[in-house]
Amino acid sequence: MFQEHSRMKVVGFAGYSGAGKTTLLEPLIGLLVSSGARVAVVKHAHHRFDIDHEGKDSWRHRKAGACEVLVASDLRLALMREYPAPREPEVHALIAEIDPGVDWVLVEGFRGSDLPKIEIWRAPTAGHAANPVRYPQDPAVQAIATDRPGALPEPTALPVLDLNDVPLIARWLAANGARFHYRPPLP
Numbered sequence: 001m002f003q004e005h006s007r008m009k010v011v012g013f014a015g016y017s018g019a020g021k022t023t024l025l026e027p028l029i030g031l032l033v034s035s036g037a038r039v040a041v042v043k044h045a046h047h048r049f050d051i052d053h054e055g056k057d058s059w060r061h062r063k064a065g066a067c068e069v070l071v072a073s074d075l076r077l078a079l080m081r082e083y084p085a086p087r088e089p090e091v092h093a094l095i096a097e098i099d100p101g102v103d104w105v106l107v108e109g110f111r112g113s114d115l116p117k118i119e120i121w122r123a124p125t126a127g128h129a130a131n132p133v134r135y136p137q138d139p140a141v142q143a144i145a146t147d148r149p150g151a152l153p154e155p156t157a158l159p160v161l162d163l164n165d166v167p168l169i170a171r172w173l174a175a176n177g178a179r180f181h182y183r184p185p186l187p
Contacts, residue, residue: 009104009180010095011173012140013110013121016131020163021108024120024145029106031170037103042094044109044141052080091115094183104173105182116180119144120163144180147168 013021014041030046032039052059052069061069066123069080085179091110094152098105107115111134119141124130135141143159146152161169173180 008100008102008182009099010107010115010182011092011104011142011176011180012110012113012117013120014109014134014141015122019122020119020129020147021121024163024166024169025106025108027166028170031086031167032173034102035170035174037144038099038100040102040105042098042105042107042110043092044089044091044107051078095182096184104180113139114140116140116142116144116160118169121146121152122163123148123182142176143172 013025015021021122029039029041052062058069058071058078058080062082067082067084071080078149091107095105095107102131104107105119107113110172111117117138117140119133119135119138121144123146130153133144135144135156135158143161144152144156145161145163147163149160149162149173152158159172161172165171
């Protein structure tokens, strides 16, 4: 069930592994928070991962067969959910899990989603070929953040942002916030 997210803005950061999504998001989160925004992150993990540790009570509960384990204290909450069979996470269902009072949800990964996004693209370097770009065929791409604008393989009318100028990207997001207001899909 999707909630109305009246003030929440959602922006995806899409790019291939090694393009610099996490390297960009870490200082960007700090800048948005320092401006007074509440920020949440949804990250797509491509590999088997675990936030629990062997021997901890929550780990023991999961290993005993609990399909969900919620751990809470006066400072934080974590929910671990085991799926009965592998399945690809759906980004809108994950966003529905986020507190609707946050100002920004930064989504790392999910490059094929319909979310408005910034494409992260790095120019080729010696010994490393460039990854293909998405912006020519993906109408959800709102801007491209790159380390070498002159090396973009396709011309574009989209804004091209300096990947290494995180304050510029934060200002661009703030100035263009209306295009990122979250509207959940109809059920």
